[in-house]
Amino acid sequence: MDFEIRTVAEQEAEHFWRLGHEAFGFPTTPSDPGSLDRPGAISVIAMDGDTMAGRMVDSDFDCWFGGRLVSTSGIGGVTVAMEYRGQGLLRPLFTELFRIAKGRGAVLSALYPSSAGIYRSLGYEVIGTADPARFPISALARISTPDGIRTRRATIADVPAIREVYDVWAAANNGPLSRRGASFPPDDENLIKSFTGITIAERDGVIIGYTSWNRGSSFGPEGTLNVFDLIASERDGYRALLAALGSYASIVGWVKVQNASGLDLVLELFPTSEWQVLDSQPYMMKILDVVGALETRGYPAVISTTLEFGVSGDPITGIDGHYRLELADGKAVCTRLGDLGPETSVPVFTPNGLALAYAGSQSSAGIRTVGGLSGPTDHDDTFGAIFGGRPVRIRDHY
Known part of the structure; x- marks a missing residue:
């Protein structure tokens, strides 16, 4: 089935909020009926003719990693109408939202999942939990x-x-x-x-x-x-x-x-x-731009090193490839060297494994255990040292 994927129009506000009510029980209309105006937010919808089949919202956030702020797309309000579930609608919605978010400079994306498995297939991984x-x-x-x-x-x-x-x-x-x-x-x-x-x-x-x-x-x-x-x-x-x-x-x-x-x-x-x-509410993250994400965050100033790695298996954002990371004075230069060859000799992350490493929420050994990292183990301790040292803490729900 072909859907029209686009940003929502003001005159569609009531339908947008009613669809959200179906999933989350939110009020069927916003406090200001007919308005979708929310600072920093962009809403994307999937239309089947005149029927709104799905919706989601991107919020413009900055998140702290390694002591520096990293531009992040905070995903919320993900809803697919009951009659359209199971028809592969999430992928085109996310593809369009990622395009918009990357256009404004977002290099990470994060969300609170209703089901971790759904978002894991899109490259997200659980990096921490909110624990009221x-x-x-x-x-x-x-x-x-x-x-x-x-x-x-x-x-x-x-x-x-x-x-x-x-x-x-x-x-x-x-x-x-x-x-x-x-x-x-x-x-x-x-x-x-x-x-x-x-x-x-x-x-x-x-x-x-x-x-x-x-x-x-x-x-x-x-x-x-x-x-x-x-x-x-x-x-x-x-x-x-x-x-x-x-x-x-x-x-x-x-x-x-x-x-x-x-x-x-x-x-x-x-x-x-x-x-x-x-x-215990899982919190998931995905890297949208490897070079941007690695160059924006901070690192321990005492570590100077160069290492190469690969990323393979990204379903949407095209982050697969062979990369070089050079660290000095708490900053990074990351270069994409090209595609991964069939006989690669560098450690290779899945998108999910790279999210875990980047957040410092799991050791390289742990990431290997769940299939998020394969290949040579020479840099495993280095990955842990450059990305670790700060606990993952979540404060705001969106």
Whole structure:
């Protein structure tokens, strides 16, 4: 069956949102009926005549890898109408969206999958998980505010410093969104209004941490205080924020941390083992442009090396080939040397395996175990050293 694949038109907004409702239960129309205007977002649809058979959205993000920002296509709202499922509609939709995303400079793509297998066949791989968790607020009973640290409610004037605390934290990890750029128009007032409160921890007037939280309507032993970000630049900042959250102990029984991922640093300060992961949501990534992705991210400045590798098996973006990577002073020069020959003597990644290596989420040995890397093993430790060192952390759902 032939489909028309194109960007959505404003007059198709209602159909676009209704199709999203079928898959996700979202409202059938947006809050501003008839509008598809969303900063940094481009929507692509598949039409079968006058029928909208599928849709997806690309969001213009920057993500942190190796301490540098990398342009990323964040995929969301992937929907195929029930009557068109199983007809190979996703591939042409992704092909068009990748073309658009690469045109604006995106070298990576990432998404939260409804089914990992579907997206794995397109070259995506799971690099980490978002792990919302909760803990009894009684776990904070033994934590007190450190001397010299003050907690207070944030104001609009504090927002630039809050954003800086987030940036410092995010740059030390692999994967977090920058929360800046086209998809995050600066709106300090709206950030403050988005939560019941943003509580900051400061020393001598300098903000060293913050937590954003919503009170909700529940109370009593099963009542919950909903926390979104809980981030600090030092131990005392975390302790002060945890102590502040603990002041709700007479009102609610639980604290839910929505933006948790992997082994959260907060666990290093917990006096108990009562952290309960409520869900584990896979997060997948794909490399759209090998040269661009490898040259944009950062690397350990102490490593200077040159190595060659191949990529084989990409179904859409044409990243297959033989590459040379030269590293010095924390930066890379990557060159595509040509196609892979039948008798290649370099290690070869699948697109999925390259995503795992790039994110630093698996060792070369692990990637080989699942079929993502084959060929000579001489550079396995080097791959681990240049891509590793920063844990994968996911904060924002889209």
